[in-house]
Amino acid sequence: MIVAVDSGPHPELPSHVLQALEKFDLNYRTCQDRPDLPAAQRVQSVLLEDAIGMLLVLFPRDRLLDLTLLAELTGRQLTAAKHEKLQQLLARQALNSLPGLPQLLPVPCLYEASLMQQPTLWIESGQPGLLLEFTLEDLRSLMEKASSGHFGVVVNDIRPNLNRPHEDQAEIIRAVESFTARRIRQRLEETIEIPPLPQSANRIIRLRVDPKATVEDITNLVETDPALAAQVVSWAASPYYASPSKVRSVEDAIVRVLGFDIVINLALGLALGKTITLPKDEPQQSTPYWQQAIYTATVIDGLLRIMPRAQRPESGMAYLCGLLHNFGYLVLAHVFPPHFSLICRHREVNPHLHHSQIEQHLLGITREQIGAWMMQHWGMPEELYTALRFQNDLHYQGEYALYPNLIWLTVRLLGKHGIGSDPDQNIPDELYEKLGIDRQKADEVVQKVFSAETALRELARQMNPVGPR
Template sequence: MSISASVVQFLDKQALNYLLTDPLSGPNWHDQRLMNHSAARATLLENDEEKLLAIYPADALLDLEAVNRLLGLDTRAMSPATLRGLFEKHKLSSVPALPGLAGMTTVIEQSLFDRSHLYLDAGSRDQLLELPADAFASMAKEAIVGDIAVPLINLEMPQDESDESIILKSVSQFTEQRIKDRLEETLELPPLPETAQRIIKLRVDPNADISDLANIVETDPSLAAQVVSWAASPYYSAPGKIKSIHDAIVRVLGFDMVLNLALGLALGKTLSLPKDGPFGVTPYWRQSVYMAAAMEGLVTAIPRESRPGFGMAYLSGLLFNFGYLVMAEVFPPHFTKICRSQEANPHADYTLSERHLLGMTRDQIASWLMQVWNMPEEVVFALRQQHNPLCQGEHAAYAKLLFVARRLLAQRGLGCGPKRDIPAQVYEDLQLDPAKAEATINNILESSAELENIASQMAPAA
């Protein structure tokens, strides 16, 4: 999309000397391009009385609490529905980072004024605006200036402490609970469900068979119904009617898949879904279903001799966002702040809002809890390192597959996180052909109706 006529009119009215970058070709994502140029980006905020514009570097996290302190207001990011209406009306694909746009009160990150020239989001996915510093300052003369952003690089730096000590520090800082000798006692999380305990024991039993697994699943009627409905879904095109767990294992899903599906579903029912959440984010079970399907497909796209274990990959996909449930359970008031921060920072991974506000991430707490529950090491590692494409080690393939699946789905508007490219090295490490990976995800999305139906059966009734 070329620059909007309304933006050109605004710039001409300002009588500014500006340039536009060459139109972009190829799949380079808008958020990624802004970050590559350290361009100024903008977020529209609102409260009950007015709309406001926040401008800050694209390689920084907007600190919504700092904005509200500076303005003396209680604002949040504008809803997606309102944004869509504005974009359609003014032919925009993003929020232009233009101070005073539409007469709105504007608050600007002060570090932007330290530059000799700036790139700005022009409201177009194809072009950026380039301005000398004095031109930007002229536009911003009525704006409110303050320290409202945190460089992403500060939040991405490796943490020296162990995950457990980091979580303990967050608990002591953000809750009134007494820190006990063991973190699992402090957090007072529910124990590993009995069904999950029995499945984990079955996993390491060399003599386990289909009847053993069927007996475990059948003791939990709701779990059994979900497994049968999963197997009966048109997604798997099973011949005939699925009448039992035994039928689902033998004729459709297989022992390994039912084992991991049942384990993932049992864990997912341990914690309740939070009532709050960032608007516009794919619901928990819908994300899980799509991620599990994506992991299933991506594993089969890897040459047979290089494939990681199918079952562990599938389970990692089903549980990839389990930390979302844990964080909502452990830090309810702060979870709400995290949700508002994510809404205001759609260009940044959710982990950065969590580290900024809590000093820890959902991936750390989920990985730690999986260890406490004696879950397989492959899953523990995959959940912890899913945002780290450079991770190494015996189980690195599972984490890198999650990284690829998350980004491919995000590029198509599913899951959570910004739209970004996938480094070629990640594909090479996995011996995964990028074209085959893309085709795999496209095939999955062609079955979206079936997957949506499966996801709806996972979610509890309202």
């Protein structure tokens, strides 16, 4: 067996992997996983299961694994194996991650036929970050006992609408028409039965845009809602804000600890967020909705503090944008309840893809489109609509571009620490320069937030007091 190892430090291959490679006399090289590897040659491995048993599925990262096509091919309703089962299987083989080696696992294997059109492939080794490189000839030997088929959709053919907001309403109507038997009416808000804006949110908005609003005004508003009052006091008393003495009232919480801006935007975020119930079915290992919302808002708040003062957008609005950045996720679950489950199952088996690509493929719209439309329908500030609508468009340059730009940066900074479930993505220097933020200082902001992880998780739990999602 010829083994050529790339130069530079590498983690060691698991012993079971080495034994399998030697047993089947396979030529290979090892290399570090890198984002610049061609997606068509980078193999994604996923373990699926149904009542019959488990199946290892291999496909290139330039494809979306379509569970409907897979069902047509196999006659089985396969979904991602439960996390606990996957961990048990890996533990028995002394592996740290799922390898793309059919001979290594005691389960059958199915691979996307397009893999055999590539001269070289990079496959998961069972050690995170370390790949095995095979030529087509050795790959054929590797896949000798595996089955093949076409079940992947070319990702480049899936084009989410990032920057054409004038088409959003028509696309949402088409999606609703495709997934409901209901006759499309003239008014979209009637068609998808959008809940009305809560009275409390209306009062908060009026207060928020009133330049003469005082602490007394917001105190009176909060005190009329017992649940909101309890929330504000508990936030102010939390370890995250480290109040030097006991918080005794709503006014004390606002004046001495939280401040007008954070309370008014927290109140609005709570009012909107609780308008739609959290979905019961979600992808395995996903970050809880309110946890991701709180982390995003908190990191954005920290990033504003390191931006040049002249460039900073309004801090309260930026915090609100972070708190509601993923609101479209709730709306998708509300509008497409039977099909939202299908989105969840596809996210579990396509961890290499951004959620917008999966949603576009399955529904024809994304959470960003429908979440922003909802904000517009409710008459929310233009800054909030812009932040939600263009948060995935790195190059957006409109009037309120700083808000979606900050979300884009924050989501990816948190993603490097396991918050959110979209794949890791490099952050270009140009974005840091545009925002006037130093890359190292941005990392320090995130580290500071994670140093208060326990307190932030408690704040997120308070946002959803009925228990885990």
